[in-house]
Amino acid sequence: MKRRALWLLALLAIGAGLFVPILLGGHAALASAEAIPIGGMLGLLALALASATARAIKIRILALRLGHRVGFVRALIAAFASDAAFQATPAGAGGYPATVLLLRRGGLPVSAGLALSAADQALDTLFFAAALPLACAFDLGDTVPAAWHALAFVPTAALLLISAGLLAAWRMRRRWWPVLRSVLLRLRWLRQRRERLRGFFATFAADLARLRRGSPMLTAALVLVVGAQWIARYGALWFALVVLGHALPFGLVFVAQSVALHAAQWTGVPGGIGGGDVALAAALSPWAPLAVLAPALLLWRLTTFHAVLLFGAIAFACDRRDMSAGSTELVTQGSAG
Numbered sequence: 552m553k554r555r556a557l558w559l560l561a562l563l564a565i566g567a568g569l570f571v572p573i574l575l576g577g578h579a580a581l582a583s584a585e586a587i588p589i590g591g592m593l594g595l596l597a598l599a600l601a602s603a604t605a606r607a608i609k610i611r612i613l614a615l616r617l618g619h620r621v622g623f624v625r626a627l628i629a630a631f632a633s634d635a636a637f638q639a640t641p642a643g644a645g646g647y648p649a650t651v652l653l654l655r656r657g658g659l660p661v662s663a664g665l666a667l668s669a670a671d672q673a674l675d676t677l678f679f680a681a682a683l684p685l686a687c688a689f690d691l692g693d694t695v696p697a698a699w700h701a702l703a704f705v706p707t708a709a710l711l712l713i714s715a716g717l718l719a720a721w722r723m724r725r726r727w728w729p730v731l732r733s734v735l736l737r738l739r740w741l742r743q744r745r746e747r748l749r750g751f752f753a754t755f756a757a758d759l760a761r762l763r764r765g766s767p768m769l770t771a772a773l774v775l776v777v778g779a780q781w782i783a784r785y786g787a788l789w790f791a792l793v794v795l796g797h798a799l800p801f802g803l804v805f806v807a808q809s810v811a812l813h814a815a816q817w818t819g820v821p822g823g824i825g826g827g828d829v830a831l832a833a834a835l836s837p838w839a840p841l842a843v844l845a846p847a848l849l850l851w852r853l854t855t856f857h858a859v860l861l862f863g864a865i866a867f868a869c870d871r872r873d874m875s876a877g878s879t880e881l882v883t884q885g886s887a888g
Contacts, residue, residue, distance in 0.1 A: 587850065591794035595854040598783045598790060603862065605780035606630040609674070610650075612773055613667045614659060616765045617758055625657040628866045635863020638856055641819040647672070653870060662751055666758035678777050680710040683809055686802035784855060785809070788831070791850040797843040799835070807834040822856045 607623065607630035614621040621629075632653055637646030650671070651664035659667070684704050720727075735741050741748065789804040811830035815823025832844050839847075 587794055587846075591791075594790055594794070595787055595850060596858065598787050599854050599858045599862070602780050602783035603627070603630045603634055603859075605776045605783065606634065609671065609773060609776045609780065610654070610667065612769055612776065613670055613762065614654075614663075616762050616769060617659075617663045617667065618761065619659050619663060621654065621657055621659065625654075628870050629653040629657070631859075631862045631866035632870060633863075635860050635866070638822045638859050639863075641821060642816050656870065660754075662754040663758050666755055666762055669759065670762045674773065674777050675781070676710060678781055679809060680707045682778075682781070683707070683806060686805045689802060787854040788847060788851040791847040791854075792839065792843065794850075795843050795847055797839050797847075799838055803838065804835070807831055810834070824852075824856070828852070 604627070607626040610626045610629055611621050611623065614626075629650055633646050633650040636649035637643040639645065647668040650668050651661060654664045654667065655661055684707055736745070785805050785808050786801070788808060789799065789801050792799055792804070808831065811834060812823050812827050815825075815827035815830060818826045820826065828848050831848060832841065835844055
C-alpha cells in the first residue's frame with residue numbers, strides 16, 4: 552500500500568511539473584516553449600548530462616580516496632539512477648540509499664558506500680554555503696534589494712553553528728554516550744547484533760577518516776566537479792531565460808533557485824514540484840514578466856526533473872541488465888564446475 556502511494560505521488564509530481572508552469576503562464580507558456588529553437592533544447596539537455604556526469608566523476612574520486620576503483624559506467628549508472636531517486640521521492644529521501652545500493656552492486660562495501668554518501672552530502676552543503684554569499688556579492692545585479700545581500704550569509708552562519716554543535720557533542724561524548732548506549736542495549740535486536748554492529752561502525756569510521764585524507768590534486772578535482780555539477784544543474788533556468796530573450800544575472804537566478812527549492816523540499820512533494828515553481832515565479836517576478844517566467848520554468852522542469860527521471864529509468868534498466876548478465880554468468884560457471 553505504501554509503495555502504491557509513493558508511485559502515485561511520483562506520478563502526480565510528474566504531471567504537476569508540466570502543468571504548474573502552464574497554469575502560471577497560460578497557453579502562452581506552452582506556445583513560447585514550443586517556439587524554442589532546437590539549439591536551445593540541445594543546450595538544456597547538455598546541462599542535464601553535464602550535471603550527472605560531474606556527479607559520476609565525483610563518485611569515482613571519492614571511491615578512489617577510499618581505495619576502491621569504480622568503473623566510469625558504474626559511476627554513471629549510480630549518478631543517473633540516484634539522481635532520479637532524489638527527484639522521485641519525498642524530500643529526496645531515496646537518493647542516498649539508492650547510491651549505496653547501486654555502488655554495492657558495483658563492488659563497494661556498504662560501509663564505504665555510506666561514507667561516500669556522507670561525504671557527497673557534506674561537499675554539496677559546503678558548496679552552497681560558499682556559493683550563495685559569492686553569488687550575492689558579485690552577481691545579483693543592481694536592482695536587487697540590500698536584504699538579499701544580508702541574507703546571503705545565513706546559510707554559511709547556519710552551517711558554522713551546526714558544525715560547532717556537532718563538534719561540541721563529539722567532544723562531550725563521554726558524558727552522553729554511556730547513557731544512550733545503555734538505552735539502546737535494552738533492545739534485543741541490538742544486543743544480538745552488538746559485535747557485528749560494532750565492527751561495522753568501526754569500518755565506517757575508518758572509511759570517513761580515509762576520505763578526509765588524500766592528495767591535493769584529488770581535492771582540487773573534487774572542488775571542480777562539485778562546482779560543475781551544481782552550476783550545470785542550476786544553470787538550466789538561467790539558460791532557458793537567455794534562450795527566451797530575457798537574460799538575468801546568473802547569481803540572481805542561482806540564489807532564487809537555492810532558496811526556493813530547498814524550502815520546497817520540506818513540503819514532502821517529490822522535486823519540490825508546485826511550491827518551488829510558485830516560489831521561483833514570485834521571487835523572480837520583479838525582474839521578469841510571468842509570460843517569460845512560465846515557459847522558462849516549464850523548460851527548467853523538463854530539464855532538471857523529467858529528463859533526470861528518464862535518464863534514471865534508463866540507468867536502472869542498464870543496472871538490472873548487468874545484474875542479470877552477471878547472475879547468468881555465475882550460474883553457467885557453477886554448472887560447468
